[in-house]
Amino acid sequence: MSLRSRLLARFGFAVVAVYLVITLTFLVVVLTPDTNLRGMLGTALWSGASPAEMEQMRETYLAARGRNQPLYRRYLDWVVNITLFRWGLSATFGEPVTQVVGAATLETAKYLVPGAVSAWIAGIAVGIRSARERGSRFDRLGRLATYVLFGLPGFWLAALVLVALDGGGQLARDVIVPGGAVAAALLAGQVSLTRSRSVDEFDADYVRYLRAKGLSDHGVDRRVFRNVLVPVLSMTAAELFSVLVLSVVVLESLIGIEGIGWLTYEATQENDIPLILGTTMVLVVVGIGGSIVCDLASAWLDPRSR
Template sequence: MSLRSRLVARFGFAVVAVYLVISLTFLVVVFTPDTNLRGMLGTALWSGATPAEMDQMRETYLAARGRNQPLLTRYLDWLVNVTLFRWGLSVSMGEPVTRLVADASLRTAAYLVPGALVAWVSGIAAGIRSARNRGSRFDRVGRVLTYVLFGLPGFWLAAVALVAVGGGSALLREVVVPAGVVAAALLAGQVSLTRSRSIDEFDADYVRYLRAKGLSERGIDRRVLRNVLVPVLSMTAAELFSILVLSVVVIEELLGIDGVGWLTYRAVSENDIPLILGTTMVLVVVGIGGSIVCDLSSAWLDPRSRES
């Protein structure tokens, strides 16, 4: 299969996957009990509100969130709004959802992208060196540090970083520190996978043949790197999505960053349907888009995978 055919096929898969995820998100939102509404009605009842006043309060609340329409109408509106990027105004914040999501995405990307790149480059370099010199001091120390990083939870790293920076500059608190936390969360997996894959490559017959021909160790490293990049890229895409969904919420809540994680938490806690729609689209684009980029990169790096 050519790269162009593969791109068309993956784009079709992406479209189907996006609407499937959006549909599942709609069902989760619809059938999840609204604790905000329950709490508001409970407070009103405690304050002595009449049944008519409580009914009016409920109707106003549901109408403001577009939840007073039939289920099919709400679902069709949901799909149309997704397709046309008509995400409306945030109920809880009173601003256009597209602007809120765009601003939050930039704040998150400002530290997430550098952190992922640092972890990717340094993790692959350390993994290949550790595999080439396995049993050396560098290899032993690197493996110990890898196990330590595997055991450190992201929220603990973020809390320690928050104490360490104290009243540091905005650049330090919103970019440098969270990027370091992201890099630490990804680095252990990068080093471990690269090392295990590279060991098999360094023991392969073609490496012995290249050494016998007098190829330098740097040249051999480049050959090994090309062969291990495909599985490492796949793991990077999966780990980056898990960090975006889970760790970013904790990082931004602790460090006070108004990014996608913070916005997602705000949308869910306020049951802000337009905002939930916008933040869900960010997660969908990152998850599915990253998977497609990883797949196409794998096909470019390893032509054999195009036949699969």
């Protein structure tokens, strides 16, 4: 299959996957009990509100969140609004959803990108050297250290560091500490995969030939790196999405970073439908879009994978 055909096929798959995720998100939203509304009505009842006042409060709440329409109409509006980028106003913040989501995404990217890149570079370097020197002290200590980091909760490490730094400065709180937590969560997987893929490469005949020709260890490492780059790229995309969906929500809520994880949690708590729509699209773009980019990069780097 040519690269162009693969691009078209992957784009078609992405469109189907995006609307499938959108539909599943809609079902989760409409089928989940609105505890926020129940709490408001319970408080109003306790305060002595009349049934008419409580009904008015309920109708106002549902109308502000687009939940006063029939189910099929709400689904059609949901799909059309996403397709046309009409995400509306956030009922929680009173601002355009695109503006709120854009600012939150930037806050997350400030630490997520440096953390992921650092884990990728360090993981590949440690993994290749461990494979080249397998059984050595560096191999054993390097793998032990990465797995210890992987076993420790990232949000706990981040909180511990901030306490040790007495809160730290703005740069430490918003970038360095959460970026380090992300790197710690990704590093063990990068080291493990790179090492396992590189072991077979170092035992291959072409490596023996290169060494017999007098190529240095760094030169051999570069050749091995080219051959293990494709699977490492694929794992990076999968792990990055899992970190974004799971760890980032806890990390941002604990540290107080108003990023996309924190915003997703707030939108769910407030049952803010337009905001849930916006945060869902960010997660979909990062997950599916990142997977497609890695797949196409793999096809470009290794024609055999086409």
